[in-house]
Amino acid sequence: MSTEHKITTxxxxxxxxxxxxxxxxxxxxENYDMEVTSEEVVLDILNRIKWDHDGxxxxxxxxxHGICGACAIKVNGRSTLACxxxxxxxxxxxxxxxxxxxxxxxxxxxxxxxxxxxFWEKHDAITPYLVAEIDENPTxxxxxxxxxxxxxxxxxxxxxxxxxxxxxxxxxINEDFFGPAAFAAAYRFEADVRDNSESRLKDVNEERQxxxxxxxxxxxxxxxxxxxxxxxxxxxxxxxxxxxxxANNNVAVRxxxxxxxxxxxxxxxxxxxxxxxxxxxxxxxxxxVAFKMFTKGKIxxxxxxxxxxxxxxxxxxxxxxxxxxx
Amino acid sequence: xxxxxxxxxxxxxxxxxxxEQMMSTxxxxxxxxxxxxxxxxxxxxxxxxxxxxxxxxxxxxxxxxIAYAEKHELTMVTICNTCQLNTAMTKQRLDNNEELKAKVxxxxxxxGLEYKGTSAVTHFLYAIIDDFGLDRxxxxxxxxxxxxxxxxxxxxxNIRPSELQNETHKTAExxxxxxxxxxxxxxxxxxxxxxxxKNKCCGFHVELQAPHTAAVLTGNAIAGAMxxxxxxxxxxxxxxxxxxxxxxxxxxxxxxREVELPVLHMQQMxxxxxxxxxxxxxxxxxxAKVDFI
Ligand code: SF4
Ligand code: SF4
Ligand code: FES
Numbered sequence: 001m002s003t004e005h006k007i008t009t010x011x012x013x014x015x016x017x018x019x020x021x022x023x024x025x026x027x028x029x030e031n032y033d034m035e036v037t038s039e040e041v042v043l044d045i046l047n048r049i050k051w052d053h054d055g056x057x058x059x060x061x062x063x064x065h066g067i068c069g070a071c072a073i074k075v076n077g078r079s080t081l082a083c084x085x086x087x088x089x090x091x092x093x094x095x096x097x098x099x100x101x102x103x104x105x106x107x108x109x110x111x112x113x114x115x116x117x118x119f120w121e122k123h124d125a126i127t128p129y130l131v132a133e134i135d136e137n138p139t140x141x142x143x144x145x146x147x148x149x150x151x152x153x154x155x156x157x158x159x160x161x162x163x164x165x166x167x168x169x170x171x172x173i174n175e176d177f178f179g180p181a182a183f184a185a186a187y188r189f190e191a192d193v194r195d196n197s198e199s200r201l202k203d204v205n206e207e208r209q210x211x212x213x214x215x216x217x218x219x220x221x222x223x224x225x226x227x228x229x230x231x232x233x234x235x236x237x238x239x240x241x242x243x244x245x246x247a248n249n250n251v252a253v254r255x256x257x258x259x260x261x262x263x264x265x266x267x268x269x270x271x272x273x274x275x276x277x278x279x280x281x282x283x284x285x286x287x288x289v290a291f292k293m294f295t296k297g298k299i300x301x302x303x304x305x306x307x308x309x310x311x312x313x314x315x316x317x318x319x320x321x322x323x324x325x326x
Numbered sequence: 327x328x329x330x331x332x333x334x335x336x337x338x339x340x341x342x343x344x345x346e347q348m349m350s351t352x353x354x355x356x357x358x359x360x361x362x363x364x365x366x367x368x369x370x371x372x373x374x375x376x377x378x379x380x381x382x383x384x385x386x387x388x389x390x391x392i393a394y395a396e397k398h399e400l401t402m403v404t405i406c407n408t409c410q411l412n413t414a415m416t417k418q419r420l421d422n423n424e425e426l427k428a429k430v431x432x433x434x435x436x437x438g439l440e441y442k443g444t445s446a447v448t449h450f451l452y453a454i455i456d457d458f459g460l461d462r463x464x465x466x467x468x469x470x471x472x473x474x475x476x477x478x479x480x481x482x483x484n485i486r487p488s489e490l491q492n493e494t495h496k497t498a499e500x501x502x503x504x505x506x507x508x509x510x511x512x513x514x515x516x517x518x519x520x521x522x523x524k525n526k527c528c529g530f531h532v533e534l535q536a537p538h539t540a541a542v543l544t545g546n547a548i549a550g551a552m553x554x555x556x557x558x559x560x561x562x563x564x565x566x567x568x569x570x571x572x573x574x575x576x577x578x579x580x581x582x583r584e585v586e587l588p589v590l591h592m593q594q595m596x597x598x599x600x601x602x603x604x605x606x607x608x609x610x611x612x613x614a615k616v617d618f619i
Contacts, residue, residue: 076502077502077522078502093500093502093503094502094503169526169527169539169543170532170536170539173538173539173542173543174536174538174539207535208536212532212535212536213532213535213536213539214532215527215529215530215531215532215536215539215540215543216374216482216483216531217482217486217526217527218482218483218486218487219482219486219527221486221487222486222487222488222501229487235377235378235381238378238379239377239378239379239380239381242379242380250535251534251535252532252534252535255375255534255535256375256376256378256379257379259370259372259373259375259376259379260376260379260380260383262370263369263370263372263376263387267368267369267370268338268341268368268369268370269338269342269370269373271338271339271342271343275534278534279534288575289572289573289575289576292572292613293343293572293613296610296611296612296613297345297610297611298342298343298344298345298572298611298613299342299343300341300342300343305341305342306341308366308367308368308369309366309367310367310437313367313390313437313439314369314387314390316436316437317383317386317387317390317433317434317436317437318383318387320433320436321382321383321386321387321433322380322382322383323380323381323382323383324379324380324383326379
């Protein structure tokens with residue numbers, strides 16, 4: 001059984017981000033034209049730049065096996081794990097001109113090396129360990145059944161590479177936002193049957209820092225080299241907040257709950273009603289835009305809404321299928 | 327070629343804050359000879375928020391919507407990226423989990439319905455590209471948009487997570503370098519603008535709880551298109567449209583720069599190229615001036 005495996009080569013142009021915070025006022029890009037083989041990963045290219053072209057070129061790597069999480073960088077703006085990402089795939093995605101940059105340009109220290117302090121601070125802030133009363137002299141093992149272990153939904157496989165964190169648009173805008181990796185870690189412990197933390201779920205439900213400020217762009221799910229699906233974990237944290245009764249009565253929470261209220265009433269959404277229920281008196285701040293929208297025929301009053309046909313079916317299903325309370 | 331026929335899931339926005347999207351969808355379908363059977367029984371998809379509160383309820387409601395498309399034995403077509411995401415994700419979860427599907431069907435049986443998994447779910451953009459075909463579309467263009475630089479704004483929920491999207495649409499879209507909307511612009515005779523924000527987020531889903539974040543994202547998107555020398559923007563998503571069209575004042579304030587461009591729904595752009603009148607396309611329903619016609 002021998003299928004012939006052909007190694008091919010192609011010429012690729014690399015535009016590589018260079019910066020030394022100790023010496024350079026501004027970063028610059030160095031061009032390297034290289035023959036790339038179909039067997040190589042992005043890390044091989046970084047190595048060859050260092051070994052063949054410029055010994056001062058800096059980047060992080062350790063395990064070379066997608067385990068340590070050190071080597072995450074960006075290729076053409078896409079966060080990626082250098083030791084895992086095949087060059088062939090990168091060329092297929094982006095063509096033969098590739099831009100190699102650190103995960104976050106504004107945090108660059110030297111070339112690909114960034115200051116990841118914010119990432120670790122966020123990680124620390126979600127109580128990233130089991131909170132449990134442990135018998136110091138146990139007589140039996142503290143076992144977790146396979147069924148309970150499944151609840152983690154592989155969140156424990158996160159390698160803290162930061163690829164998702166620095167791909168998240170909210171992290172860039174709101175410096176309090178914990179970010180997708182921290183949320184995945186929070187879920188990992190919240191889902192653990194041994195954990196008794198009283199504060200973690202509340203912390204990740206606070207405004208600005210918490211899950212409710214996630215804009216649902218799916219960038220984190222798209223980049224994660226370990227298929228952790230952080231946005232999926234964020235969704236689960238939302239649900240847990242209701243299950244555990246820690247959902248705050250704020251605009252974000254009412255916004256989620258408001259959909260159900262609208263659906264029961266109309267089948268479809270009552271857009272204005274949803275904003276009113278979510279915002280309460282604060283709705284006044286939306287009035288200037290709402291007025292303009294009204295003049296353009298973009299606002300339908302509650303009595304003008306065309307309800308879903310067979311609304312009774314929807315109402316019956318809402319009654320029989322609801323699983324959450326607020 | 328056989329006439330294309332779909333079950334249309336309009337979503338809520340097209341019936342309320344973006345009436346122009348509904349009008350232009352029908353006008354364009356008419357021009358192209360595509361038959362759309364509106365699913366008037368459908369409920370709201372939950373807009374990617376309901377499942378944060380009640381996942382099972384969200385599944386049941388979305389399964390019900392698809393079940394109605396199945397009754398018609400038609401592919402469901404959506405005209406909103408977020409409807410597409412919620413519906414396709416429901417379908418993916420039910421089709422790959424017999425136990426969950428049985429649980430959902432137990433509920434649907436109470437109202438005499440069943441989710442079978444027989445109807446595909448696709449966004450109108452991909453129905454045109456995958457089923458209708460761009461070559462055929464090109465032949466039908468009567469008013470090529472050749473004098474315009476048009477900035478495509480894809481919207482997150484049509485391109486990410488790509489695993490789901492590529493299972494749903496025949497066109498395999500690269501989320502880092504999507505091409506479908508660019509191809510549509512070119513088929514309409516326009517020039518497509520390349521800019522960094524074209525596959526980024528508009529911020530819609532945190533509009534209420536994180537207005538600053540939402541406004542910065544909207545501002546960046548319009549600014550990117552302006553810097554790319556765009557005459558106008560086009561999007562397949564009514565939620566992106568709402569942000570880009572109605573929130574320019576907040577967006578300008580948030581990024582410290584005046585930003586505004588005409589923003590068209592993908593259907594309106596198609597309609598212009600196919601010879602529909604501005605009135606048929608509801609171009610008078612926009613907040614940002616549509617002054618290029
Ligand atoms: S889905 Fe949420 S957490 Fe993930 S990248 Fe987008 S905003 Fe960040
Ligand atoms: S969730 Fe994925 S991308 Fe994010 S830090 Fe963990 S392994 Fe890296
Ligand atoms: S070098 Fe360890 S993950 Fe890449």
